[in-house]
Amino acid sequence: MKKQFAALIFAILPVFAFAAGTGVHLDEVDIDLTDKTAMQDGLKTFANYCMGCHSAQYQRYERVATDLGIPEEVMLDNVVFSDAKIGDHMQIGMKPADAKVWFGAAPPDLTLVARVRGNDWLYTYMRSFYEDPARPYGVNNTVFPNVGMPHVLAPLQGRRVLGCKQVQVVEDGRKLFDPLTGTPITEEACDQMVVEPGTGTLTEAEYDEKIRNLVTFLAYSANPVKLESQRIGTYVLLFLAVFFVFAYLLKREYWKDVH
Missing domain, CATH: 1.10.760.10 (Cytochrome c-like domain)
Known part of the structure; x- marks a missing residue:
C-alpha cells in the first residue's frame, strides 16, 4: 500500500512542477x-x-x-x-x-x-x-x-517585434480605469511585443x-x-436528491417504533 501511495505521489509531482515552473x-x-x-x-x-x-x-x-x-x-x-x-x-x-x-x-x-x-x-x-x-x-x-x-x-498575425506601445496601468495588481469615462488608463511602455502594421491579414x-x-x-x-x-451528471444529482428524500422518509418510518 505504501509503495502504491508513493508511486501516486511521484506521478502527480511533475504536474505541479509544470504548473509552478512556467x-x-x-x-x-x-x-x-x-x-x-x-x-x-x-x-x-x-x-x-x-x-x-x-x-x-x-x-x-x-x-x-x-x-x-x-x-x-x-x-x-x-x-x-x-x-x-x-x-x-x-x-x-x-x-x-x-x-x-x-x-x-x-x-x-x-x-x-x-x-x-x-x-x-x-x-x-x-x-x-x-x-x-x-x-x-x-x-x-x-x-x-x-x-x-x-x-x-x-x-495572419503579422511580424511581431520589440517596440513601444500603450499598456494599461496596473497598481497593486489592479488595472486602472478613468473614473469618469470608464476607459483604461494607459502609459507608453517600450520593450513590448508589437505587430508591424500591414504585415498580417488580421x-x-x-x-x-x-x-x-x-x-x-x-x-x-x-x-x-x-x-x-x-x-x-445533472440528472444523476437530481436523482440522488429525490432518492435522499425517500431514504430519509423510510429511515424515519423504520426508527419511529424504536424511539
Whole structure:
C-alpha cells in the first residue's frame, strides 16, 4: 500500500512542477463548448495550418463532423486533404522518422494538448511568437523560450517585434480605469511585443478571436464528451436528491417504533 501511495505521489509531482515552473503570465481565455461556429472555425484553422505537422490521432473525422454539425461531404472536401475515409483517425502523412530528421523531434499529437497544457497556456502561447533571427526558424516564443516550431500563423498575425506601445496601468495588481469615462488608463511602455502594421491579414482583435476559436476546438478534442457528461451528471444529482428524500422518509418510518 505504501509503495502504491508513493508511486501516486511521484506521478502527480511533475504536474505541479509544470504548473509552478512556467513563470509566465497567462492570458485568460473564455471558451464556450456549445458554440459550434467557433469550433468549426477552430477546426478550419487546425486543418489548414496545424495538420501539416501535428496529428489528432485519437479523433476520427466522422466523430468531429457529427459533434460539430458538419455534413460529411463538407468535411471530406474541406478538412480531409488525403485519401483518408470519413471514419479514419485524423493522422498526417509525415512519418515520425522524417520529422525527427527535419525538426530534431517529431511534432507532438494535439488531440489531448488542451488537457495537458491548459486552455490559457495554449491561448497565450499562440499569441506570443516574435521575430528572433538567432533561432533556426527566425522566431521565438515568450511562453516557450527557444521553441523549435515555426510561427505558422504569422501570415495572419503579422511580424511581431520589440517596440513601444500603450499598456494599461496596473497598481497593486489592479488595472486602472478613468473614473469618469470608464476607459483604461494607459502609459507608453517600450520593450513590448508589437505587430508591424500591414504585415498580417488580421487585426489584433481578429487574430485573438481566431486563436480563441482554435483553443475552443482543441478543448473539445481533448474531451469530446464533456458536455454530455455534464448533462448526465445533472440528472444523476437530481436523482440522488429525490432518492435522499425517500431514504430519509423510510429511515424515519423504520426508527419511529424504536424511539
